[in-house]
Amino acid sequence: MTLRAQLPARSPLPARAIAAGVGALLLGGRKARARVHARIMSIYRPLDIALTDSGTSALALALFLASGRRPGRPVLLPAWGCFDLATAAEGANVPVMLYDLDPKTLGPDWESLERALALDPAAVVAVHYYGLPVDLDQLSSMAERAGVPLISDAAQGAGAELGGRPLGAWGDMAVLSFGRGKGMTGGRGGALLAHEDDWADAVEGLSLSKPLGGPVELATLAAQWLLARPAIYAIPSNLPWLRLGETIYHPPHRAEGLSAVAAGVLTTTIDLAEREAQVRRRNAAFLGERLAGSRLGVVRAAPGTDPGWLRLPVRLESGTAEAVEVDRTARGLGIYRSYPKPLNELPGMAARISPNNDLFPGAKELVDRLVTLPTHSAVGQADLERIIVWGRSGF
Numbered sequence: 001m002t003l004r005a006q007l008p009a010r011s012p013l014p015a016r017a018i019a020a021g022v023g024a025l026l027l028g029g030r031k032a033r034a035r036v037h038a039r040i041m042s043i044y045r046p047l048d049i050a051l052t053d054s055g056t057s058a059l060a061l062a063l064f065l066a067s068g069r070r071p072g073r074p075v076l077l078p079a080w081g082c083f084d085l086a087t088a089a090e091g092a093n094v095p096v097m098l099y100d101l102d103p104k105t106l107g108p109d110w111e112s113l114e115r116a117l118a119l120d121p122a123a124v125v126a127v128h129y130y131g132l133p134v135d136l137d138q139l140s141s142m143a144e145r146a147g148v149p150l151i152s153d154a155a156q157g158a159g160a161e162l163g164g165r166p167l168g169a170w171g172d173m174a175v176l177s178f179g180r181g182k183g184m185t186g187g188r189g190g191a192l193l194a195h196e197d198d199w200a201d202a203v204e205g206l207s208l209s210k211p212l213g214g215p216v217e218l219a220t221l222a223a224q225w226l227l228a229r230p231a232i233y234a235i236p237s238n239l240p241w242l243r244l245g246e247t248i249y250h251p252p253h254r255a256e257g258l259s260a261v262a263a264g265v266l267t268t269t270i271d272l273a274e275r276e277a278q279v280r281r282r283n284a285a286f287l288g289e290r291l292a293g294s295r296l297g298v299v300r301a302a303p304g305t306d307p308g309w310l311r312l313p314v315r316l317e318s319g320t321a322e323a324v325e326v327d328r329t330a331r332g333l334g335i336y337r338s339y340p341k342p343l344n345e346l347p348g349m350a351a352r353i354s355p356n357n358d359l360f361p362g363a364k365e366l367v368d369r370l371v372t373l374p375t376h377s378a379v380g381q382a383d384l385e386r387i388i389v390w391g392r393s394g395f
Contacts, residue, residue: 079344221265
């Protein structure tokens with residue numbers, strides 16, 4: 001077995017960031033959290049922030065706050081995406097409606113969204129998949145006409161901008177994630193940002209514990225630092241119990257605040273995110289240009305947007321995403337299937353979802369056809385050339 005395999009996504013995590021996490025743990029985390037809070041305020045300019053233990057917890061809190069304004073009304077989610085969308089809905093204990101997506105853009109299918117907004121949801125969630133900005137000008141306008149608050153899920157949006165503003169600066173509320181593969185990492189963690197006065201008061205009123213973290217969290221960070229490099233990534237990626245690269249449903253847990261360890265790590269890594277995003281944009285542009293006319297249809301960015309390209313999403317013109325999932329060559333190159341089920345097919349979601357007579361053909365096409373290519377800074381020129389050969393050779 002070769003030791004080398006490319007990671008599907010990677011976040012900058014130097015050793016000094018882990019050392020900062022150790023220091024924050026020893027000092028209790030207050031100063032580290034204050035520095036992270038101030039840095040997020042300077043980047044995204046929200047009115048208030050709640051630092052959380054994960055992006056999923058941040059989204060669950062946003063859904064809970066929105067549902068509290070209109071009890072019993074469902075929240076509106078895209079029909080396809082990370083299973084943590086379902087986890088957040090379950091954690092907030094809210095009913096759900098779904099809208100379909102356009103496979104060519106990964107943004108909303110506007111007709112499906114219009115129909116769903118007409119059913120008077122409590123809030124609508126826009127998800128920026130792989131750092132590809134949704135057309136928030138159009139979505140915001142539709143939500144405002146319907147009188148529905150907009151939650152911008154920018155968990156995958158590190159380095160991405162729309163209209164010169166980072167994705168987390170949009171919406172009534174916005175969600176950030178600092179998970180392992182999100183481009184800006186504390187190993188774990190997230191944030192809920194409020195951009196309107198009414199929601200700022202609600203976010204300010206949240207009471208979250210402030211965990212320290214500890215040996216397990218530090219050991220996980222050390223493993224991430226050691227193993228998240230292509231030269232040896234084949235070792236953890238071939239350990240079946242780690243389930244790396246798989247989309248897994250995680251049951252909800254009670255939302256907590258950002259740990260001292262994660263806050264300490266973020267004091268270093270948060271300022272590395274933009275440089276990493278610049279590399280991802282260059283690699284995505286190179287792949288997009290060289291794959292033109294191949295069997296991989298690159299999902300294009302909307303005008304006026306500057307994607308962060310956490311990964312490069314491509315639609316298969318032939319073959320299936322399920323076949324790519326078991327293609328050892330693809331896996332060695334960091335090419336992975338995207339989300340393998342629509343949200344309405346997840347266990348337990350059927351009872352939570354309000355029917356709206358939509359069959360979600362876009363979501364089903366994405367399940368069948370979408371895969372992602374790695375773009376991060378550990379992807380070298382030889383890797384890019386091998387990905388292009390794979391994309392042009394058929395599979």
